[in-house]
Amino acid sequence: xxxxGPVQIPDGYADLFDDSVTGFLVVxxxxxxxxxSVAPVWxxxxxxGLLFTSDDDSVKARxxxxxxxxxGVVLAEGEHARYVSVRGRVEEVVATGEDxxxxxxxxxxxxxxxxxxDPEPVGTAFFRLVPERMIGYDYRDYEA
Numbered sequence: 001x002x003x004x005g006p007v008q009i010p011d012g013y014a015d016l017f018d019d020s021v022t023g024f025l026v027v028x029x030x031x032x033x034x035x036x037s038v039a040p041v042w043x044x045x046x047x048x049g050l051l052f053t054s055d056d057d058s059v060k061a062r063x064x065x066x067x068x069x070x071x072g073v074v075l076a077e078g079e080h081a082r083y084v085s086v087r088g089r090v091e092e093v094v095a096t097g098e099d100x101x102x103x104x105x106x107x108x109x110x111x112x113x114x115x116x117x118d119p120e121p122v123g124t125a126f127f128r129l130v131p132e133r134m135i136g137y138d139y140r141d142y143e144a
Contacts, residue, residue: 007088007131007132007133007134008134009084009134010084010134010135010136011136012136012138013074013082013084013136015076016074016075016076016082016083016084017045017050017074019044019106019109019110021076022076022077022110022111023043023074023075023076023077024040024041024042024043024074024075024076024077025040025041025042025043025050025052025072025073025074025086025129026038026039026040026041026072026073026074026075027039027040027041027052027060027070027071027072027129028070028071028072029059029060029063029064029067029070030063030066030067031059031063037059037060037063039060041053041054041060042107042110042111043074043107043129044103044106044107044110046128048128048130049088049128049129049130049131050074050086050128050129050131051093051103051107051126051127051128052107052126052127052128052129053103053104053107053121053124053125053126053127054124054125054127055123055124055125056123056124056125057123058125061125061127064090064092064127065092068089068090068091069087069088069089069090070087070088070089070090070129071085071086071087072085072086072087072129073085073086074086081138081139081140081142082136082137082138082139082140083136083137084134084135084136084137085133085134085135085136085137086129086131086133086134087131087132087133087134088129088130088131088132088133089129089130089132090127090128090129090130091127091128091130092125092126092127093126093127093128094125094126100121100124100126101121103126104116104121104124104126
């Protein structure tokens with residue numbers, strides 16, 4: 001995803017996806033017809049998309065397994081006027097043979113600035129949001 005593949009991070013927004021910035025993916029899923037659900041998640045980016053975790057039996061995990069098309073925004077902590085809108089499809093990472101322990105360690109390092117002490121994330125589901133469209137927005141100049 002970092003400027004390879006069909007969808008690229010919009011120019012001027014790569015910092016929001018960097019592990020050195022505390023950013024969030026606010027993901028919108030569907031619980032059912034006419035029942036959207038929105039939640040912020042910790043994430044890291046790789047060449048294929050945005051990796052995030054969830055409790056294996058959470059509403060979010062059930063939602064994306066049933067309906068993998070989602071939308072969301074990526075924004076830095078404390079910064080609401082500059083963000084990237086993302087639309088795409090979520091896939092469960094277990095099916096790809098991804099090293100989920102490495103992904104888990106990277107997420108914990110990004111958000112807690114430490115190495116996790118638990119050997120592996122039991123009861124955690126791993127997902128990748130594969131972007132189909134990304135658009136950057138910057139409204140900082142409009143703020144009073």
